[in-house]
Amino acid sequence: MKRILQLIIPMTGRSGFIKYVCLGILSGLCSFLFINTVTGVLGQIIAGTFSNIREYLLIFLAIILLFVWIRRVLSVAVIRLSQTLFWDLRKQIVALVLKSGYRQLSSRKVEVHAAVVSDVNILTQASQSIIDFFTATVLTVICFIYLATLSMPLFAITLLVAVAGVAIYRLRAGINIRNLQTARSLENNFQDSFNSILEGFKELFMDSRKRKSIFEQQVVPVSAEAYENNTKAYIGFLNNQITGYTLFYTLIAAILLYLNTALEIEVKHTLTFVFTLLYLLGAINTIMVLLPVLVRAKVAAGRLLDLKDKLEQDGSQEVTASPVMFTEKLEQIAISNLEYHYGEDDRSFSIGPVNFDIQKGDVIFIYGGNGSGKTTFVHTLLGLHIPSAGEIRFNDTIVENEHYTGYKALFAVVFNDFYLFNEMLGYNSFNTDKWHYYLRMFELEDKVSMGDNGVFSTTELSTGQRKRLALIAALLEEKPLLVMDEWAADQDPHFRKKFYTEIIPHLKQEGLTIIAITHDDRYYHCADKLYKMEYGKLIPEGVQVYQ
Numbered sequence: 236m237k238r239i240l241q242l243i244i245p246m247t248g249r250s251g252f253i254k255y256v257c258l259g260i261l262s263g264l265c266s267f268l269f270i271n272t273v274t275g276v277l278g279q280i281i282a283g284t285f286s287n288i289r290e291y292l293l294i295f296l297a298i299i300l301l302f303v304w305i306r307r308v309l310s311v312a313v314i315r316l317s318q319t320l321f322w323d324l325r326k327q328i329v330a331l332v333l334k335s336g337y338r339q340l341s342s343r344k345v346e347v348h349a350a351v352v353s354d355v356n357i358l359t360q361a362s363q364s365i366i367d368f369f370t371a372t373v374l375t376v377i378c379f380i381y382l383a384t385l386s387m388p389l390f391a392i393t394l395l396v397a398v399a400g401v402a403i404y405r406l407r408a409g410i411n412i413r414n415l416q417t418a419r420s421l422e423n424n425f426q427d428s429f430n431s432i433l434e435g436f437k438e439l440f441m442d443s444r445k446r447k448s449i450f451e452q453q454v455v456p457v458s459a460e461a462y463e464n465n466t467k468a469y470i471g472f473l474n475n476q477i478t479g480y481t482l483f484y485t486l487i488a489a490i491l492l493y494l495n496t497a498l499e500i501e502v503k504h505t506l507t508f509v510f511t512l513l514y515l516l517g518a519i520n521t522i523m524v525l526l527p528v529l530v531r532a533k534v535a536a537g538r539l540l541d542l543k544d545k546l547e548q549d550g551s552q553e554v555t556a557s558p559v560m561f562t563e564k565l566e567q568i569a570i571s572n573l574e575y576h577y578g579e580d581d582r583s584f585s586i587g588p589v590n591f592d593i594q595k596g597d598v599i600f601i602y603g604g605n606g607s608g609k610t611t612f613v614h615t616l617l618g619l620h621i622p623s624a625g626e627i628r629f630n631d632t633i634v635e636n637e638h639y640t641g642y643k644a645l646f647a648v649v650f651n652d653f654y655l656f657n658e659m660l661g662y663n664s665f666n667t668d669k670w671h672y673y674l675r676m677f678e679l680e681d682k683v684s685m686g687d688n689g690v691f692s693t694t695e696l697s698t699g700q701r702k703r704l705a706l707i708a709a710l711l712e713e714k715p716l717l718v719m720d721e722w723a724a725d726q727d728p729h730f731r732k733k734f735y736t737e738i739i740p741h742l743k744q745e746g747l748t749i750i751a752i753t754h755d756d757r758y759y760h761c762a763d764k765l766y767k768m769e770y771g772k773l774i775p776e777g778v779q780v781y782q
């Protein structure tokens with residue numbers, strides 16, 4: 236419960252939460268008032284002394300009106316609370332994701348997806364029951380106090396039965412919670428397989444063996460194990476519920492058949508006691524039904540809080556409250572003894588030490604074998620990976636943590652595995668003359684246009700055309716540096732030639748500094764500086780020759 240409240244209280248505010256609690260207590264009191272009045276009237280009817288109908292009519296009317304008012308206020312509050320919880324939690328996670336470190340987020344995608352889709356939903360549903368749970372608990376406590384005033388010995392026996400019920404519940408609670416936790420961990424595995432199916436559907440649709448394999452070897456076992464764990468947990472909760480019922484029914488039967496005479500309890504009090512017990516049973520039933528919901532919510536809340544902590548830690552390395560933006564013009568970027576290690580041990584890949592110098596207007600090509608570290612180096616150069624050692628200097632400023640946000644903003648990038656947004660995201664105004672100019676230059680004028688809202692008419696293009704549009708979008712950002720990772724790999728020979736021999740020189744003339752990873756050895760002469768990446772080491776190759 237503590238972990239659930241840790242998420243709820245910041246959203247309602249402490250005073251808001253106290254207001255809900257007070258209303259919950261009032262609601263419990265109101266229910267008790269009703270049962271108390273009913274038993275009072277019943278007692279009088281049985282004794283043949285009931286006469287004051289008008290007085291009781293007013294009492295019932297007042298109780299019903301109070302009940303309606305409290306339920307309505309509480310229900311509206313619960314609807315607002317659950318919606319706030321649902322959307323605020325999602326917003327918080329998305330905001331943390333956007334602040335998180337690139338590397339850390341890459342390894343948390345599945346976890347984040349499962350949290351936003353599954354945990355937030357579970358918690359929202361549970362928040363709708365939390366007031367019912369609270370009201371039932373308050374009612375239970377009041378009913379117990381009332382029972383004590385009716386007959387102390389009977390109350391003591393009832394308390395004993397209740398303690399036995401709670402003990403049985405606690406005995407199994409640990410196993411039930413563990414089963415629910417295991418089922419929740421399996422949700423991540425399920426999401427992982429499901430993402431593979433959505434991302435790799437082309438490959439899967441080509442071959443029924445792959446479809447069969449992913450379904451039978453991943454989806455089915457995970458579903459079966461999660462089914463087993465959830466079912467075990469819910470049956471455990473159900474057993475507790477049935478045990479509770481059995482204990483109470485036995486108690487009621489014992490009171491009616493034996494205890495009332497053995498303990499010499501008045502008929503009126505026996506009736507009120509049994510009637511209150513039956514009412515109490517309803518409240519206990521509500522608690523029993525809602526317990527699994529709240530236990531699941533506790534597991535979900537734990538996951539969400541852990542994820543939030545992890546994301547906050549991930550982001551703290553580079554995102555600072557007041558990022559320093561670079562306003563001066565790029566003259567050079569000097570990199571000295573730069574290293575990046577994927578892991579601590581010797582077997583993990585690392586790059587460096589790299590010494591590298593970018594002068595304004597440079598056209599730099601980097602080539603090298605697959606897995607030699609080109610992308611890793613470029614990601615470190617871009618500030619996506621925080622260097623493990625060495626320094627990056629922009630003009631005369633050493634790039635420190637507080638500079639990274641501003642430093643990254645210097646680069647327009649088309650990644651190897653780029654994502655093409657369907658609009659000029661983050662750029663409300665840009666040079667529309669350039670847009671038309673680049674459209675012609677990249678031979679897309681008959682293919683794509685842009686609406687008044689800045690949205691591209693389509694992104695349903697061929698792979699090569701999508702890359703061209705991604706590059707146009709990057710160029711419209713008008714950043715001083717352009718970085719491309721194997722951009723020309725998907726272009727036809729005609730356009731590849733045009734790219735290296737016309738477009739790059741043109742962009743250089745416009746003042747851009749260009750860094751490109753490329754395997755197109757026919758065009759290496761188009762670079763001012765050429766580097767080879769080998770086993771994580773950046774080797775200058777004929778830099779002077781091409782300058």
Ligand SMILES: Nc1ncnc2c1ncn2[C@@H]1O[C@H](COP(=O)(O)OP(=O)(O)OP(=O)(O)O)[C@@H](O)[C@H]1O
Nearest residue numbers: 577583584603604605606607608609610611612768
């Ligand atoms: N997220 C990661 N975690 C750990 N190691 C990684 C990760 N990404 C890449 N590597 C390792 O880094 C090495 C270099 O990868 P990188 O993508 O930088 O190579 P590359 O030169 O760009 O290759 P390619 O030409 O195939 O794109 C790889 O051998 C891989 O083992």
